[in-house]
Amino acid sequence: MSIAREAVQWTVLVCLGYLLVVYGSFLVMIGISALEERLRRSRRRLESFARVRGSELTIPVTIVAPIYNEEPVVAAATRSFLDVDYPEFEVVVVNDGSTDGTFAALEREFELEPMTRFFRKQYESAEVRGLYRSRTRANLVVVDKENGGKADALNAGLNLARYRYVCGVDGDTILAPTSLLKGMRLALSDPERVIGVTGHIAINGEPERAVNADGDPSRLDPRTLLAFQHLDYLRSFFNNRLGWTRLNTMLCAVGAFQIWRRDVLEEVGGFSTSFSCEDIELTFRVHERFRRERRAYQIVSLPETVGVTEGPDGVRKLVAQRERWQRVILETVFHYRHMLFRPRYGTVGFVGVPLFVVSEVLAPVFEMLALAAVVAGLALHALALEPTLLMLAALALLNGLLASTAVLLEDRNSRAYAVRDLARLIALGPLDLFCYRPLIFWARAKGTWRFLRGDKGWHKFERNVRASA
């Protein structure tokens, strides 16, 4: 019995050490993120949006939106892409062999008609069944193709893209009208170096209803599970990605909003279909190439919310989504493991990838160990109840503090949400550890297991049922 107790106690100590490292790195990253946010906010005041918006010299962009079974949201999402406030852009929507009424919804909404366009097949993709243009929106092209996955659809869209910058978005994302201008403002401030831009995306069960009359995100979903996801995204972007930007180790330009210089995409061969998900892998690949070739570059994250995307409104769907994310993180980190602690890869090799390994790859292992150790420790009386509970309370409050910092950084930039929504997000912070993390823990454990089994499926979650449906 005493050996078991000792084992439990050692396990708890190791887990505490792990927590110390993880939360220590989080706190350092928050400091760096706050500095970056301050700099960006100050610089933003020095730019004339109106002039950039009205200038012919502003470089045009192609928005590429892969869609698969997005019937409830596809019309609203495509409208939001077409309504972005930008001098010159085109929208290429790629229907990736949807099996529901997605294409019909597009056809109806935008009065599509077949068109002839001979495009260069620079990237391999599943067979294109037809190309369509809209009778009402001149800058919309719809590609109808066989199902080949998101990366495949993005590559098909790239084949049609006419402009020098490409903005990849998700088909269930409602873009804010200023999103492209905000992103391109950063790209154009130093077009030689800034090769990729991403931004914060808010979460809602019905993104098409989460924006105000101006099209800006303004409403928090009343459902607690979705509010927790919103908070999770806020933490991820404002506590981490801004700091990564400062260190030029931004390892994930999110699929819902990723602007890339097209020549960079051409150079690295487009989106890879060999991974469960395309966004993290592409970002890693670009870093790997530019660092290896010692070229000056930057991939940056905006300190602003650029749109709203659909989050799963049920536990099962959430677990399916996060399980996939965990798998793709593991696939990517495993594939690019040679970057770890190699001087050639600079901050990416010494800070970015190690942080990913510690906070994402190893997390399920330590989470599982910690849970088992606490349960066994209490059962075996190897842990005293009172200090254990106090430690958990401290951890919960620390989580609350981190979440509140993210809320603060977001609010300083957007002031998008009502005060009651801010208060709600802040209040949910300390509850995150007990109400939301266990779900993520389960999803990560499942994802790790599936990665070990070599599963590469997408397991897309079913669309949320709309209140009006």
Place this chain on the structure above:
Amino acid sequence: MNGAGRFPMVPTSLLTAAVAALGAAWLGLAVWIVGGRLVGGRRRRRSAAVADGLASGRLAARSFRSRRLRLVADGDFGVASARAAAELVRRDSPALLRSARRPGFRRTGALRVLARGGSPAAFAALREARADARPSVTAGVVAIAAEFDTQMADRLLLELLVVGDHPRSRTATELVPRVPRLVDELLALTDHSEPAVRYWALMLLRYADSEPGIAAAAVSASTAEEPLVRGAAARLLGVAGGSWELPVLRALLGDDVFFVRAHAARAVGELGAQALAADVAALLADENWWTRAAAKESLLVLGPAGLEAALAMRGDDDRFARDGASEVVDGFGRDRDVHGRAGMRLVEGFGR
């Protein structure tokens, strides 16, 4: 280590204190966020009300504290900002000038207030700040200078374009509305030693009123060694050229560099040079995708002459030319059955 009930070996009092401290920090931050939002909202509303009053002349700038005026002067309130800034300059110009020389975020704020307030020293301070060459300061100088429709602002922006401390595309964006009164200066820059400066001078001249000197500058630049400059010359000819310049455009359509050919093709469309429609149509067989795409766009813009030229290419030996021509014809909406025949083979294939 294994004493039952004692592990983790951290005194409960210490843990309780940690929990209390973290709880207080969380609560404090919560109050700060929510309170900051409420106070900030009130401050913004008050500033807007003051700005309204100043703009309409209902309120006098003299009756407000400097802090309140500064919020208005540094904000985007048009006339009200200028009135508040003028009052601040009247009250304490030396302090503003000192702030305008100090490094940090307040520097650009002080520069803006000085410039908006009409301080005679404002543009000297802006030049001084530009010489500093820090990217954020230079960005600030460009933004502030762009607010003023004066010769001093024009010259400062032109200087910045030449020096290139700030991305030239951004400085050029600010210069666009000023081009009609900067034609001589820009024409002089078309002979500058740095190709990037020549490029931007030619690009900006697109926004000038038509003048013989401009077309001549474009013709002269069309034989430049640097393809970037030749491309800009082609684009300029698209708006400033005439029948005399068609041979130059024709030569540019056959340039060695693909993007010069592409710019020339677009320029033909922009100029409406129907006489060159067949030359543009020949580019449907170009080896480069960008050039082929530009040729298609140009033919569509050229109207009937573009359509005729495209129809003539439908029997061409080159598959790319035939495909491109079909696409152009489809674009005109004349030949609906084209889609039916060509729709099965929408891909251009590899290698080109």
